[in-house]
Amino acid sequence: MTDTAVSAPSRSVVTEIPGPNSRALLERKAKAVPQGIPHQLPVFIESAHDAIITDVDGNRFIDLGCGIGVTTVGHTNDAVVAAVREQVGKLTHSLFGTTPYEPYVRVAEYLAKHTPGDHEKKTFFVNSGSEAVENGVKVARRHTGRRAVAVVEHGYHGRTNLTMTMNYKPAPYATGMGPLASDIFHAPGSYPLQDGLNGAEAAERTQYYLEKHVGVTDLSCLVIEPIQGEGGFIVPAEGYLAAMQEWCTEHGVVMIADEVQSGICRTGTTFASEQLGWVPDMVLSAKGIAGGMPLAGVTGRAEIMDSVHVGGIGGTFGGNPVSCAAAVAVFEQIEADDLNGEAKRIERVLRPLLDALAEEHPEIIEVRGRGAMLAIEFIDPSSGAPIPTAPIAQAAGLDGVLVLTAGTDYNVLRFLPSLAITDDQLREAVEVIGRAIASTKTA
Structure with a gap:
């Protein structure tokens, strides 16, 4: 490139x-x-x-900075600009839930192909990383019938009411903006520089917290950034994420990779979870996915995604055709340009x-x-x-x-x-x- x-x-x-x-x-x-x-x-x-x-x-x-990791393919990337110009002259907007269009489906197919794991996957689109997190939690709660949401220390997930509650650091994102969302639990994660634990030890500590302070029968999902962004690019100890996925699968908990910042070729694999040995139940993407256009995806195991009733997900601008065209241009470069x-x-x-x-x-x-x-x-x-x-x-x-x-x-x-x-x-x-x-x- x-x-x-x-x-x-x-x-x-x-x-x-x-x-x-x-x-x-x-x-x-x-x-x-x-x-x-x-x-x-x-x-x-x-x-x-x-x-x-x-x-x-x-x-x-x-x-x-890339707009905090957005223009990963470069500012005014030639292919993205060309795709946007072409699409904006053909179809600027049509709510996908009313009258669908092909670029939306094509980006969903790309995500099924490039997210970790060879299981059947499905995707829907929203506008931002915060919305992706919100909807990932919503789908997980609907699938499991459980209420509680767990995150780990030093994580950042957004600025909406739910996501600012999920952040490890309330200030400044939630200062004076309560009441905050309920049923959000902050567990210790893996920060090798500070805790000195190997992956198995850190996972055991996280599991103990969730079992004692939340209760697995009430836990719908565990949301983790494979490499934490706002927290300081913290890379967990080797084996931590895979051990947590094994525990989540055993207990029927949906484990969600918040790849908003670490995804789309940022780390040397299309998604960071791939190189960290983790096959999540759900992957959240945004930022770099559309070369600067607003788009975010929620990709998960088909049986999890299909647990939501008709009309339970979607939104007016989610998966806008111009943004989807830009994302297609990004994925074409992922496949052609290494x-x-x-x-x-x-x-x-x-x-x-x-x-x-x-x-x-x-x-x-x-x-x-x-x-x-x-x-x-x-x-x-x-x-x-x-x-x-x-x-x-x-x-x-x-x-x-x-x-x-x-x-x-x-x-x-x-x-x-x-x-x-x-x-x-x-x-x-x-x-x-x-x-x-x-x-x-x-x-």
Whole structure:
């Protein structure tokens, strides 16, 4: 997909950040948009392609965030743009539950093919990751006839009433917004850096909690991100997810993979659960599935998905034909262009660069992740206290690199580059981040 021998645009900071045009727009934003919607980088983006975003003042930034993992195939990906243009001139909208259309079915077929496991699967579509989680829980409750929902610590699942209750970290997503949903239980998961447990030990701890604090006869589903996103790109210990699936199957609990952030070739396999040895009962996809268009899928075992009565699932815009056409273009590239190979390429280039940063800066306590989903965690080596990464991200942004923060303690930098990013852009971005780390230590 990416020919690293061909030169690509790089970062170029030509004004102060923010520049005059962005400052004017920030003033308009303050008057017209609620303060609850922030901005990490104080600029307004005018255009973007592949891994470069350009603001209204002509500054170019290397984008290591992809709209939080959405533009995985690259900003304004040529195939996605062409598919959208063609589809929007043929059929802009038709509620699939009223008058169906073929692209919806085709994306469902792709998901049946590419999600882990060779069992029969079915899919329906909604608009966002939060909606996918909501509907996955709804289907699991209908299938099992049980009420309780379990998640694990450090997870993030959305901002709706149900999903913000499922989040491990209520603030800021649920602050002052109660009452929250009922029958949601937070179990200990697997965080090898913090708990030191192997997969079997961590699974035994999770199972004990669920058996004693919830009761398996009341538990409808267990929802887990195979690699946690907002929690800091936490990769569970080997064997943990498979052991939990075995336990869920034994007790009739639907185990759901929230692959909203980790799915669609982000980690070097089409879905992260595949490389972690897990065949979930249900897989939730969103973000990168449609190259920047709003779409999310709920894919599950056919017998689970068919347990819902006619009219019990669906929605006005879920599976919009334009978004489905974009998703078809993404899956065609997955099959033709080895996008998983691109994620592995990024890891081969980026991980050693991050390891070198960790050797230079002892406060980087761990480099972790898979593929194009990598992170570094910062801990003060003398006190053991988390080091906030927002100042590092801010300094990098002023120098032309957009990088995202994460972590329950806000002490993680996460790297979610487009699969179209070049090796040279990765090297330049890490060089900028290294300067940002050094500058924050001397500030």
